[in-house]
Amino acid sequence: MASSLFLRGAQLNPLHFVAYVACTSKEGLLVVALSMRARRHIISGGEAFRHHLLSEYEFTCRKNIRYSLRAFASKLDVDSTTLSRILKGQRQISFEMFEHLARKIGLGPAERVQYLSQTTESLKRSSTAYRKISLDAFTAISDWYHFAIVELMRTKGFLEDPKWIAKKLGISQTLAHAAVERLERLGWIQITPEGKWIDCAGHNTTDDPDDKTLAYRKLQKQLLEKALEALDTIPFSQRDQSSMTVAVSARQLPQIKKQIDEFRRSLTESIETNKNRESVYTLLVSFFPLTRSLKAGDKPHEH
Numbered sequence: 001m002a003s004s005l006f007l008r009g010a011q012l013n014p015l016h017f018v019a020y021v022a023c024t025s026k027e028g029l030l031v032v033a034l035s036m037r038a039r040r041h042i043i044s045g046g047e048a049f050r051h052h053l054l055s056e057y058e059f060t061c062r063k064n065i066r067y068s069l070r071a072f073a074s075k076l077d078v079d080s081t082t083l084s085r086i087l088k089g090q091r092q093i094s095f096e097m098f099e100h101l102a103r104k105i106g107l108g109p110a111e112r113v114q115y116l117s118q119t120t121e122s123l124k125r126s127s128t129a130y131r132k133i134s135l136d137a138f139t140a141i142s143d144w145y146h147f148a149i150v151e152l153m154r155t156k157g158f159l160e161d162p163k164w165i166a167k168k169l170g171i172s173q174t175l176a177h178a179a180v181e182r183l184e185r186l187g188w189i190q191i192t193p194e195g196k197w198i199d200c201a202g203h204n205t206t207d208d209p210d211d212k213t214l215a216y217r218k219l220q221k222q223l224l225e226k227a228l229e230a231l232d233t234i235p236f237s238q239r240d241q242s243s244m245t246v247a248v249s250a251r252q253l254p255q256i257k258k259q260i261d262e263f264r265r266s267l268t269e270s271i272e273t274n275k276n277r278e279s280v281y282t283l284l285v286s287f288f289p290l291t292r293s294l295k296a297g298d299k300p301h302e303h
Contacts, residue, residue, distance in 0.1 A: 046093035049102075049115050054087055054178045056105050058143070061175060062222075069174045076104045088177050137186060142218035144226065144282070145169050146179050150188060150201045151280045160197045223284050245290065260285055 061067050069087075073080035078101065085091035093101075095116070102112050148169055152158060159165075166176040183189045188201040230239055248256065264283065271277070 046098070046115075047089075049093060049098060050086060050089060052107075053101065053105070054174075057087065057174060058178065061172070062143070069172055076101055078104075084174060087174050089181075138215050141215040142222075143179070144219060144222045145171055145175065146183060146188075148280050148282075149176075149179055149183060150199065153189065153197060153199050154277065155280065156276050156278045160191075160195060220284075220286075223282055224286075226282070227284055256287065260287060 057069070057072050060072065069084060070080045073083040076083065078097075082091065086093060086097075098115070099112070102115075149165060152165060152168060162176040162180050163173050165180070166173045169176070180189070183201075184191055188199075190198040190200050192198065227241065231241060264285065267283065
């Protein structure tokens with residue numbers, strides 16, 4: 001027999017609801033018997049849910065660079081224009097739309113109630129904003145186009161338009177909008193009431209070595225994929241991709257890594273003396289062993 005649960009109806013705005021029925025089942029929480037007025041009610045947790053949707057879209061785009069907003073809309077069984085406006089924050093989310101989208105992305109009943117039970121005041125008092133910035137910082141480090149947008153702002157002829165940015169970087173407009181919004185929340189860029197963009201990024205890093213390690217591994221994998229793409233699509237006159245193989249001593253590694261770091265910094269300083277830059281490049285340095293450490297008794301592989 002299902003056991004009854006306490007549901008804080010006051011936080012769900014009882015003026016819009018005919019009744020609440022909450023119970024436990026194999027599917028978890030269940031909320032039913034809503035009036036038509038309730039279904040059209042704008043949920044107070046809509047902004048947080050919008051960021052959840054953006055994260056779902058960005059996650060799929062990382063796995064498939066050709067994944068489009070239209071494909072995402074088709075998966076969610078919603079009009080692509082409507083979804084685009086929701087993701088850009090240009091359309092609020094009704095309870096009916098929330099239930100539809102939450103079901104399509106597999107959001108559990110308990111998670112849905114968390115969004116529905118958030119009032120404006122509870123959102124202000126919660127630590128959601130802190131967690132969001134923490135997640136944004138991680139995402140900005142691990143997705144290449146965030147850094148690219150910051151550098152693009154420093155080029156000649158930059159347009160303060162996500163649509164233009166999307167074309168320049170070869171990403172979707174939705175990803176460009178989401179990235180700009182995230183960079184603004186992080187304080188890396190500031191957008192004035194007049195619509196002027198101000199570069200506030202400087203040089204950023206992270207204080208958490210665990211997050212840094214995981215985030216930078218993701219970033220390096222993405223940039224390696226971009227390097228492979230450039231190998232086939234960019235004329236050699238516009239790129240430099242070379243390598244060398246050399247025997248080294250383990251004792252030399254600290255000095256070698258130091259020299260590589262100094263080279264990167266020196267090259268950056270040299271490049272930034274030119275104030276008429278028109279393109280964004282990336283320098284990807286990989287220095288790793290081709291040989292493996294063998295333990296005593298290890299036998300060579302036989303083929």
